[in-house]
Amino acid sequence: MSMIRKLVLLFIVAGGLAVAGIGGASGGNVGALAEGLKAYDEGRFAEAADEFQKLVAQGAKNGPLFYNLGNAYLKAGDLGRAVLWYERAVKYSPRDPDLRFNLAHARSLVQDEKESGGGVLTGVAFFWKGLLGERSIQLAALVSNFFLFLALGLLRLAGRRQVFKGLAVAALISTLLFTPTALYQFHRAEFDPEGVILAGEAPVRSGLSDQAAELFVLHAGTKVEVQDQRDGYVRIAFSPEKIGWIKKDLLGVI
């Protein structure tokens, strides 16, 4: 039994290290937050957005802060940046009802009608990804994985006890659910990021110059898929049929 205890301790330490790697000390500037809130209350929305941006520059990254940025930009009349920050907030707090409400309102102001695109299969396969934030899914994948191998170790050491079997099955299901989702999210962030049009009108061209033919025009707040970046231009896809190049500064990557 002393050997079992040692192995359990080993797994717990490993798990603890894993969790410790995710968490981190919160930092930031309370003064900037207070200034931002005050400016917002007084109707100085652009200044409020600047103050909140300072917090981001200092390393603060969380759903509530990005939500506040979305609010400030929306009130300041910058629909593109408002949608961009709301979309970024969704990655952290997808179930925040305030965020969902405000994002829906912002989306209703977007001029371009959404066209059906691809991603149906992934949408079906990872239908739950909108219920949890990215970090929650990653954490769930790691914890499930940890408990899966902990249960397997216990089964090996202590014999085939029913409780360990149940733990192993539950952990296996959870691991199979969350780990591919987390991997898919990393893949999307690395290879298929999404972006939001920031400018009021953004011409999408056939090539990487102002002389290239203007294929179509997108408007502030429209969400697109970012496919490539080159020479100050970004290749975007609004739908499978509408693809082109757009100036980099007209777009924000989520």
Next chain:
Amino acid sequence: MKRLALALLILLFIPIPSWAGVQARVDRVDLAPGETLTLAVSIDGDGEVDISPLEDFSVISRGSSTSLNIVNGKMSRSQELRFVLAPKGTGALVIPALPVKTDDGIVRTQPIQIRVSPNPTPQSRAGGGAPDVFLRAVVSENRPFVGQQIIFQLKVFRAVRIANANLQDLTFPGFTSKQVEDQKDYTTTLDGRQYAVTELSFVLGPLDPGRFELGPGVLNCDLVVQGRRSGNSMFDQFFGNDPFFSGGRLEPRVFQSEKVEINVLPLPPLIGPGKFSGLVGRFDFKTELDQASVNVGDSASFAVTIEGQGNIMDAGKPEFPESDGLKVYSDKPEEDISLGSGGYVGKKVFRFALAPGKPGRYLTPALEMTYFDPEQRAYVAKKAQALELEARPGKDKEVQVVMSPASPSPTAGEGLKRKVEFIDRDILPLKSDASVLASPTPLSPTLFFLLLLSPPFIFVVAGAIQRRVSHKKDSSRIMAERAWSALKTAADGRSSDQLGLCSRAVVAAVCSKADREGEALTYMEIEQLLSTCATSELGTEVKTFMERLDGVRYGGRVPERSEIEDIINRTRELVKTLCR
């Protein structure tokens, strides 16, 4: 009969002398009102005809054909442009000389005289009676006011069979128009002749005062002309008058109705108080509250209903000024308007949610609506009475604005559920708690993979260690089991080699202690092993015992029973010590 047909064909197109290369001709020169003629302009080569000088005729349709001729090896090209014309009046009309732009310059056709008799021609009548097919346009009011809805009807009368009928689209410049979807089909008798009638109705709304002409309605169709085998034979009775079986033919024709003149009158100036609502027709106006008293914080629904016949869809929202302590929220108006043969009929309901902010009695304004009644040719003002709303002290709760309609007189259990709709749109406020400052360490893909692979790696390594530990433990255990087994056999007395078994037990016990496997050891090996894994004293003790045991075993004498038992006991003690 063939000669007669040939003569008719010759007469069908009467050639008119013309300038070289361009020729104009018509298929008939005598017309009755509603009938049409075909003007054909033949051009050698390419050319364009300017028909703008045609003042006495309307162009119903046009077409063209081109032909190539090769005579004596010489190829020539000719073009024929055809126009179906409808006369605009009666009497002697003229198709003027039409300029034709050709390769040789502009050439003019020769003018053609056309006679339009005020009465139908004998050819278009059955036995000199009423015409076979004709169109008639009527309007419900020839002198409507601006905004007054009138009904324009186009009736197609048919006493003979027609095929491929196509009614040209009617346009009504200066009017709003909407066709009543249901067309009427019925039969009627005129001058003793039975007609099938199709009646189309349009609801028109004059936009500006002035004189206007409506129509004409134009019908393109093929007239079914009886062939030579007409009569009441059994064949005809069986197949009816189908042109295919009766030997008849289809003759393309165009019929048009006369135009209808309309004089739209301006609305007279409104004299006196009140504000014109823009409605023209006949309307009712009423207001009602769904409840006479509410708690502060709740709301009552105030409905303004305008109902009647006319341009009801143009009714605008009545003004409801906010009073002190009474919040007013308006809802989208409800419309229940239908289009029938008499025009637009229906009602429009404007609802307001009244939310008292404090207890007391409130009065709704005495709303007034002024419309123009064309029958009375005057403005009519309708006024609703002010209604009283009592606000009782209520619980401290937020005002809930109910915007959707309630049933006019809700009974218990009915109309209690109401759809809540947005009055305005805005976003929810900022977040100001500590979570706004959180800045968790980002989890990079590399770190994620490391953490993800750590448990399986540890699992594999731990398994290998466990297997190694397990292996060592097995050697010791196996040798200990052998030692005890040999000792047990020696002790039960059934073996003849009790001393040999004791020797094997001690060697196995030493191997167990040294965690190795083996069958035989020398005295030196025993001493060295035990000195290493236990103590040198124990090694010396076991070595001495083994020397004594071998001395008794191989001494050449038979040991006594007590001596054997002593050795067995001593062996048990050593095994116990070594295999502990």
